[in-house]
Amino acid sequence: MLFNLRSLLRISKLSALFLFGAVCGALMSSHPALGFHSGGVGECEGCHTMHNSKEGTNVGAGGAALLKGSDATSTCLLCHQASNLPGPTTFHVSTPDGEILAGSPPKQLSPGGDFAWLKKTFTWYPDMVSPLKTSPGERHGHNVVSLDFGYQPDGTHLTAPGGGYPSQSLSCISCHDPHGKYRRNLDGSVTTDGHPIKASGSFDVSPAPDAQTSVGSYRMLGGSGYAPKGVGGALAFIYPPPVALAPLNANRSEATSQTRVAYGSGMSDWCRNCHTGNVHNGANGFLHPTSGSASGSSTGTLDSTMTAYYNSYVKNGDLSGIEATAYLSLVPFEIGTSSYFVLQSILGNTPTKGPNSADGTPSVMCLSCHRAHASSWDYGTRWNANTSQIGSNGKYSEEGALYQPYGQGRTEAEALQGYYQIPETKFDPNQQKLCYKCHATLPQ
Template sequence: MEDRTDVAFGPDDVQNYQVVNLLVNTCIGCHSSTGPSTIIDLGNGTRIPIVYNTVQPTKPLAGGNFYWVDAYGDEYGHNVRTVDNILSEAPGGNTTFGVAPNDCGFGCCHKSLASIRYGPGPGPLFNPIVGNGCIGCHDPAHHADDEQHLLAGGYKYVDESGGGYRFLNKAGKRFWDIPPHNPPAVAGIEDPNWEQNPTPNSHNEYQDSPKPFAPLAYGQAAQGISDFCAGCHNDFHSWPAGGYPNGGNGSPWLRHPAGIELPSSGEYAGYTTYDPNVPVARKDAATLSTFTGPSNTVTPGQDKVMCLSCHRAHGSPYKDMLRWNYNEIIAGGGGSGGCFTCHTTKN
């Protein structure tokens, strides 16, 4: 572990408890850098992916970079260090989990990554940890055996047995290790270079869940990447338990759907070569487990639009942590990429 002082998002990080600034207690302590490089090679085969650079990163990794949150503000990514000055809860998070409201009465882990709470359960949740929101998504099991399914070229398929894709494993078990907080871990194929230089043949592979539309993770036997995001953003692009405010499985939707199959007809049928800047998810873990590495093929009617098709997980240079500048997507303007990767006839 590199002996480096932790860094904060902005100079007024006064809400952090002293404990989160201890190197052993925070993820950013090792996964940050004062230079532009996003992979630090320590030698002996040890490399550290950097998710927060204090200067603009040269080649951001798959999740983007927290640099833009620090430099531009909370519109540009997940702020895992300080409480938002404007929003009181995650966008699309004020909804109903069947019978229990999202502000579940325990300081609610679904509201903000900047104020994670965990403790014994079931029962009241204790120990507010302000400023280490990484554990809201990641179970930091860095010494878990995640190399049980090695593939050619340094790729590896990671599922529940290896701690979950990128350690996205049952984040809720830190709170209540009971349904609906403990669905199976997200599965995926990990690029050995964390998508520092992605191509159609070299990229991550993501699992979604085997449902025809909208994430319904809670109470389900499978969890896809869109389900995972829906833990906090549950009624923004989807609906977790009953009711379909975004249109269910039919058009028109209130907002762009996620966790839905890319249609096999019309303009969508033209997206057949994988674009790592507009990634799709494979329909389930069973399908993904048969892959021998990343595929350069997109199959409309089977592969899925997911939250990460349009958004970065950590941060981006564009508002709403988008993968591209939405203001430059002009219908009929002759552009390419971004939205036009799927909507192939609207440019």
Template sequence: MKKFFTVSLAVAGALLLVSGSAFAFHGGGVGHCDGCHTMHNSPTDNGAPPGTPGPSLQKGSDNSSTCLNCHNGADRYHVNSADGSNTNEGGDFHWVNDNGYAFQVRPGVFKTVDYNNLGHSVVAADFGMSADENLTTAPGGSFLAAELGCSSCHDPHGQAQGGTIGGAAPISVSGSYGEVPPEGTIAGNYRLLYDSNKVGFSEDAPIARASGYDGKSTQYGSGMSGWCANCHGQFYSQSASGGMHPTDVSVPTVYNSYVATGNFTGDISSAYDPLVPIERGVTTGSWDLPSPGYDSETGQALEAAATAGVDGSSQVMCLSCHRAHASAFDNALRWDYTTSEFIAESWMYKPQTGTPVAETAAPYYKHGEAIDVADPGSGNPFTDGYGEYQRSLCNKCHVQD
């Protein structure tokens, strides 16, 4: 829970092989119960002494610890690495842990990095993760920081509005990967996000499509900013009234021509920048979004539509600028706009004191691949950086550089 408008978008769980086909553990709805709960709290269930279950017989001492029993670690469906190396779209909770990072502002002057301000500080006692020390409630809202966890945003049982509990239809497919539900069934919500059926929520889950359970690429459809407003409502209302950066508004068409500082040779067919994502304006389902995947050898999108820039239906959203979980930068931003004139000179590249940032840390990445932002490369928008003198990526829409 940090100083800007973020939303947690955790990736789906481990794979379970059934009848020769691979299914996500959550599969768009409730998974098998003993994945998270210890039925009789026996040592064979979770290794804990009998009589010491977590809440609701969970396998962790709290909700987020139960989630991190599977999602702690690096790469694939993990979201909390030991070195900041995760490159999924939501970001890495590593950055909101107290890692002792500091950087040199100028010779002889060092600044400690405020890890509280780098993303959502979920409470997961079994993994040493605690509540935000600066904020007691969600900025722009009233949700308590001490109660923030994975299940504040994600429904572990995968209920979707109008389905299952509502009795309208069963969930047959995940809403994360573009699958079309068979007739008489519905898709689950994107990343098991809550609908307005959660107490205190007024907005349904957004529409988006991920490249796979590892969440390394995402195409966004609609509804993201409104969904963030379930906890950060004052920000959302002020964005509509001009008090804050607007969301749910058209992306400026200069987005298409802007490639990097000093380079305005872009074309709408290849203008999409995954470090500055947009909503496509799709309001039906994830299956109507282009596949966000790309060929790792050629660096080209599997569907030409995934590389396209903005058109009349494209919108700005909260995640155009922010990571959902956490990032290496203040307010969970996708790039550094506070410690240097050029994004290639971000704080983690400066002389360190205390614990140095690991060489494997990935502050900047596209489609799950870490990039050197100072190296413009060969002109491939999916894998290249921008150049040594690239300024803030706010300029992708505003062009003040």
């Protein structure tokens, strides 16, 4: 397929859209039945409406890039949210409003997380003397803006903390390139043109790039130079997409086994595309190093002592773990390699393996603590970092009790879903915070 989207995108919007019919006809026949994006640009008609019409109604000229939804996020959610799904299902990342009513958690358990957590606000009394506490929905992650699906911009952070990216403009395409132009090539470089993209590059089973073809960037994330049209060049990304691979079925309950994403390298820098300043230099109240280039004095490397500790830590006071089964998806680490062979072999052979300096230089990174989309907890953390214990008396929540210092207003179903259905019995009945997966001791 020799069509070059970039040259099409360079010519004027109107004439480009005029060409849709012709171009898309050619594109559709070239896409395998399995996927929609297949790591690159999907069928134009999946997102754009032809001939100025929106589901049969004329919308007139000038609708934003003639998208099928009112805005970019709404267009994505036409497919990425669906009603009445039985549970976590493939590529869905949002649960409809009617299915997250009082006490019912969002359904999707993908590594990035279900955006519907942004619509759930929790309140509780921690004890007899404190006032009512609130964990507002907007604190639970990245507030993508969607008119059609009721996602509002963040009202507190007007820009990305540590940077200038406007919250009003935050959408799926702030992070993911809708046209999937970023591709990784045989020599390891990432470019926006060159060889055609043959498949998604996100998975352990993704094919390797070769001399004629490339694969998509991890999750079609934008890289150097990326900025959606409305945002402007000054905020364009500096860093490339992260090196990472996911299992094909990554959206699943972790009740009996964990979902391992092999984070290789570059994730913290990728987040710094928008969080340009060091958000955890202590100025915002929390001091912590992370992997990557802008980490300050510490690189976030897990030294041999911390590596051994991660591998042995099972739960409070239990250090009987072994490297082969040490991985905890609530506290992932970066393997510290840009080799896709290493990532593939870990996912294929020893998916639950803990850190080992033979695989790379293991480090703490942004996603060791946060989810990329949203979570049940404040600041989109993977576990409740807002309290001293993640469990109490063998439960994640004190559902029904007058005072709820740990579950913090979540029902047990909501809290359990917040932990991706990993049973509390995996931990101590009064499990401490998961900083202790890496740290033997912490300053108080």
